[in-house]
Amino acid sequence: MKPKPDYTLYLVTDSTPAILGDRNLKTIVAEAMFGGVSIVQYRDKTSDTGALIRTARELHAITKSKGVPLLINDRVDVALAMGAEGVHIGQDDMDLPTARRLLGPDAIIGVSASTVAEALTAAEQGADYLGIGTVYATATKTNTKTPLRPSGVRAILSALSAAHPSLPTVLIGGLNEANIPRTLYQSSLPTHSPSGIALVSAILTSSTPYATASALRTAITTPFPLALSQTDKPLGYSYDHEIVTLFGTLQQNSPFLHILTNTVASPLSASVALALGASPIMSQHEAESAPLAAAGATLLLNIGTLTPATLPAYLTAAATYTSANRRMVLDPVGLGATPARAAAVAAILAAGYPSVIKGNEAEIAFLAGAPSAQRGVDAGTSERSLSEKARIAAKVADEQRCVVVMTGPDDVITDGTRSVALRAGHAMLGRITGSGCALGVAVAAFLAVSEDPFLAAIAACLVLEGAAELAMTANHVSGPGTFVPEWIDCLGRVIMQWDMSGRIDDIDLEGL
Ligand SMILES: Cc1ncc(COP(=O)(O)OP(=O)(O)O)c(N)n1
Numbered sequence: 001m002k003p004k005p006d007y008t009l010y011l012v013t014d015s016t017p018a019i020l021g022d023r024n025l026k027t028i029v030a031e032a033m034f035g036g037v038s039i040v041q042y043r044d045k046t047s048d049t050g051a052l053i054r055t056a057r058e059l060h061a062i063t064k065s066k067g068v069p070l071l072i073n074d075r076v077d078v079a080l081a082m083g084a085e086g087v088h089i090g091q092d093d094m095d096l097p098t099a100r101r102l103l104g105p106d107a108i109i110g111v112s113a114s115t116v117a118e119a120l121t122a123a124e125q126g127a128d129y130l131g132i133g134t135v136y137a138t139a140t141k142t143n144t145k146t147p148l149r150p151s152g153v154r155a156i157l158s159a160l161s162a163a164h165p166s167l168p169t170v171l172i173g174g175l176n177e178a179n180i181p182r183t184l185y186q187s188s189l190p191t192h193s194p195s196g197i198a199l200v201s202a203i204l205t206s207s208t209p210y211a212t213a214s215a216l217r218t219a220i221t222t223p224f225p226l227a228l229s230q231t232d233k234p235l236g237y238s239y240d241h242e243i244v245t246l247f248g249t250l251q252q253n254s255p256f257l258h259i260l261t262n263t264v265a266s267p268l269s270a271s272v273a274l275a276l277g278a279s280p281i282m283s284q285h286e287a288e289s290a291p292l293a294a295a296g297a298t299l300l301l302n303i304g305t306l307t308p309a310t311l312p313a314y315l316t317a318a319a320t321y322t323s324a325n326r327r328m329v330l331d332p333v334g335l336g337a338t339p340a341r342a343a344a345v346a347a348i349l350a351a352g353y354p355s356v357i358k359g360n361e362a363e364i365a366f367l368a369g370a371p372s373a374q375r376g377v378d379a380g381t382s383e384r385s386l387s388e389k390a391r392i393a394a395k396v397a398d399e400q401r402c403v404v405v406m407t408g409p410d411d412v413i414t415d416g417t418r419s420v421a422l423r424a425g426h427a428m429l430g431r432i433t434g435s436g437c438a439l440g441v442a443v444a445a446f447l448a449v450s451e452d453p454f455l456a457a458i459a460a461c462l463v464l465e466g467a468a469e470l471a472m473t474a475n476h477v478s479g480p481g482t483f484v485p486e487w488i489d490c491l492g493r494v495i496m497q498w499d500m501s502g503r504i505d506d507i508d509l510e511g512l
């Protein structure tokens with residue numbers, strides 16, 4: 001009878017000195033199984049056939065005692081010689097039909113897939129599970145294609161969900177306790193989630209394999225705490241009351257913000273945070289992320305004047321806040337203007353999970369892979385209709401599973417399911433430096449006091465843009481210089497003095 005493995009925590013071994021060092025493979029496997037490893041693959045690229053068979057037999061004695069299946073990487077002959085439960089084969093190894101003929105119907109045969117076509121072929125040929133990767137770049141295996149990232153995994157799962165919905169899948173490549181929860185969240189479809197996680201270095205380099213495996217199992221099986229809430233709000237729902245309440249909560253609670261932003265917008269950003277009632281700390285110090293996250297801060301990452309010297313602080317902050325289950329906002333300023341910015345944003349998105357991405361049309365279009373006319377950091381003009389903009393923003397929200405704010409004459413805010421257009425603000429906001437960056441700060445401030453990032457984003461846009469409208473009604477405001485102080489003054493009282501009704505229009509994504 002064919003075993004039905006539990007794929008939750010899949011250990012793939014590696015015997016190279018760089019990973020195993022002088023530790024004992026059998027001891028690690030035994031301890032990791034006690035910690036929750038549910039399936040093991042013996043992967044050894046260098047040993048001779050005789051040594052492979054001997055080690056595989058020793059490992060098999062250990063795995064069998066716990067009822068854990070042992071698979072052999074690449075080598076069907078070794079699996080046959082020592083009676084393993086199955087094999088894992090890659091795209092350059094023995095083909096699946098031949099492996100099946102040699103091993104028989106009860107063997108577990110897993111196949112690597114890094115594209116939709118590879119996944120569908122393996123599924124049609126009767127693979128028992130797929131190893132989907134490489135998810136993130138990893139030093140353990142460097143001869144791989146471009147990392148799939150969660151959006152690439154979702155494309156594969158989406159293709160499988162129609163014809164092969166129950167085929168088990170494990171994700172592999174660059175995964176660890178810190179990035180597993182959000183990777184699983186961002187990789188999952190409403191109807192289809194990966195069955196488990198496969199890892200090499202996270203377990204094999206650990207000096208405490210039992211504790212590491214059990215922490216990994218918890219990371220895999222615990223729902224992602226920063227997941228977006230499912231909406232129960234119908235189209236046409238009025239957010240006004242919730243926004244007023246949120247504004248009060250923000251002013252009462254004075255949430256702690258860690259603002260890692262550009263040198264141009266820094267003073268205005270700090271002033272806006274204070275005027276909204278938040279408590280900001282402006283820090284680019286890599287070592288400060290962990291204590292600030294532990295102190296309960298919400299993070300804003302704004303890449304406006306990012307340099308190679310400051311990039312590590314951004315990456316550490318993204319990873320630290322995400323693994324501490326603290327929320328962050330990403331403002332990918334000028335994305336698309338240079339390859340360096342594109343690489344930095346890709347690295348930030350690989351390092352952590354933003355609950356909200358806020359950008360202008362060109363920045364969001366670049367993230368969506370749509371034509372983007374970004375040159376400087378300003379928004380420029382566009383020919384796109386509101387529905388086209390909403391479709392682009394929703395694509396990014398869907399891929400990243402976060403809320404996206406696309407600023408413009410009408411702001412589009414979407415979580416991929418709900419989308420609204422906001423009609424507020426004043427052209428004067430485009431004539432001062434840092435108003436867009438200040439909006440990122442406001443989103444972070446509202447995010448700190450709201451369970452719902454979608455609502456937080458709407459509130460932030462309305463308050464900043466409403467305050468701009470209010471400021472422009474003051475007699476003494478005659479240009480950008482007199483506008484800024486009045487705008488800041490208006491932030492604290494906009495909710496009382498400005499009528500926000502009728503500013504939010506639903507965009508029915510289904511109807512587009
Ligand atoms: C579970 C799992 N998934 C993918 C792989 C990668 O296999 P392959 O592409 O054959 O690469 P090598 O492991 O042979 O380097 C895997 N081993 N396990």
Ligand SMILES: Cc1ncsc1CCOP(=O)(O)O
Nearest residue numbers: 138140141173174199200201
């Ligand atoms: C075998 C393999 N296949 C794709 S990535 C990879 C290595 C994964 O190693 P790690 O878990 O250390 O990133």
